[in-house]
Amino acid sequence: MKDQYQLAILPGDGIGPEVVEQAVTVLNCIAEVKKIKFEYLYADVGGVAIDKYDTPLPAETLALCKQCDAVLLGAIGAPKYDNLPPEKRPEKGLMNLRAGLGLFANLRPVKVYPGLADASSLKREVIEGVDLLIVRELTGCVYFGEPRGIENSGGRGLNTMVYTKNEVERIAKVAFEAAQKRSKRVMSVDKANVLEVSQFWRKIVVETAEKYPDVELNHMYVDNCAMQLVRQPSQFDVILTGNMFGDILSDVAAMLTGSLGMLPSASLGSDTALYEPVHGSAPDIAGRNIANPIATISSAAIMLEHSLNMAHEAHAVEKAIAKALQDRYCTADILIEGGKKLSTTEMGRLLAENVKLFL
Ligand code: IPM
Ligand code: MN
Numbered sequence: 342m343k344d345q346y347q348l349a350i351l352p353g354d355g356i357g358p359e360v361v362e363q364a365v366t367v368l369n370c371i372a373e374v375k376k377i378k379f380e381y382l383y384a385d386v387g388g389v390a391i392d393k394y395d396t397p398l399p400a401e402t403l404a405l406c407k408q409c410d411a412v413l414l415g416a417i418g419a420p421k422y423d424n425l426p427p428e429k430r431p432e433k434g435l436m437n438l439r440a441g442l443g444l445f446a447n448l449r450p451v452k453v454y455p456g457l458a459d460a461s462s463l464k465r466e467v468i469e470g471v472d473l474l475i476v477r478e479l480t481g482c483v484y485f486g487e488p489r490g491i492e493n494s495g496g497r498g499l500n501t502m503v504y505t506k507n508e509v510e511r512i513a514k515v516a517f518e519a520a521q522k523r524s525k526r527v528m529s530v531d532k533a534n535v536l537e538v539s540q541f542w543r544k545i546v547v548e549t550a551e552k553y554p555d556v557e558l559n560h561m562y563v564d565n566c567a568m569q570l571v572r573q574p575s576q577f578d579v580i581l582t583g584n585m586f587g588d589i590l591s592d593v594a595a596m597l598t599g600s601l602g603m604l605p606s607a608s609l610g611s612d613t614a615l616y617e618p619v620h621g622s623a624p625d626i627a628g629r630n631i632a633n634p635i636a637t638i639s640s641a642a643i644m645l646e647h648s649l650n651m652a653h654e655a656h657a658v659e660k661a662i663a664k665a666l667q668d669r670y671c672t673a674d675i676l677i678e679g680g681k682k683l684s685t686t687e688m689g690r691l692l693a694e695n696v697k698l699f700l
Contacts, residue, residue, distance in 0.1 A: 355622025357415025363634035363689025387417025387431035397434025411648035456666030460599030477587025516581035602633030605640035661695035
């Protein structure tokens with residue numbers, strides 16, 4: 342742990358600024374107790390950047406992120422940009438940020454807090470004890486593959502699902518190494534019964550697995566995996582998958598925790614990692630102080646452990662969240678029977694108070 346860190350803060354759009362502010366509240370509390378300094382360097386990405394600079398990822402934002410110890414992002418996107426071409430949309434800003442920082446590995450841990458075992462749309466016995474990790478490839482696949490576009494005067498639209506050996510190998514290694522620190526099981530998810538790119542993916546994953554004899558490797562088709570995630574999620578330890586399948590499966594998996602507002606993520610690959618909630622900008626509830634800040638605060642916790650060498654403080658944040666839920670505090674998106682509903686800022690303040698108990 343150093344005594345000073347520089348953090349790039351990218352609030353983004355919709356509920357992004359509201360939830361990021363609560364993570365900053367919690368971080369400030371930790372800094373105060375630990376007598377260290379977090380310097381927050383704010384920058385724009387997504388719709389807010391389009392409005393100000395006519396581009397979803399200004400060069401200054403990327404440059405700023407590169408010089409920081411870590412990046413914390415809120416969310417991007419809003420309906421008013423829906424008719425822009427993909428190149429100009431807020432989402433492109435996030436994709437270019439991930440690619441620009443070389444963040445090919447997206448880790449999405451899915452853990453059910455005991456206090457929320459009855460808050461899921463699934464039965465308690467299905468979700469109890471769920472503790473899985475989605476390792477999603479983040480800078481390849483159909484998201485980035487060429488050729489792409491709308492052709493023939495609007496008569497045809499196309500994208501390309503493509504993976505290179507190097508891309509599959511490096512994400513597979515991340516999954517196997519993560520599994521070694523967990524229950525030593527990797528489920529590689531693809532669509533190899535239909536897609537050549539998936540057959541290739543599977544071949545490279547199998548070859549990479551040879552270097553990890555202590556890890557059990559299995560394969561599953563993505564449609565089956567979506568079903569198994571709601572049927573019996575506790576069967577999974579590490580799920581390794583490509584960019585688009587990972588995007589979809591992580592939203593499914595999020596509901597195991599009771600709300601999409603709970604799921605954090607870390608994007609790794611280069612010196613500067615990016616931490617962001619899995620949820621989007623939720624324009625329908627933006628500005629109303631009702632969004633759930635827990636996914637962002639939980640992302641900040643992973644940042645503490647992973648980028649700032651502050652594992653103890655990270656665990657304190659996790660315990661602070663668990664305690665709040667156990668004490669039946671929740672936000673509007675979480676269904677705890679008889680729960681005490683808090684606003685975004687109230688939840689931020691409560692977690693900042695709670696964290697002091699565990700530091
Ligand atoms: C996510 C989001 C992004 C993605 C969008 C906003 C580009 O859905 O992080 O899951 O598809 O990767
Ligand atoms: Mn998504």
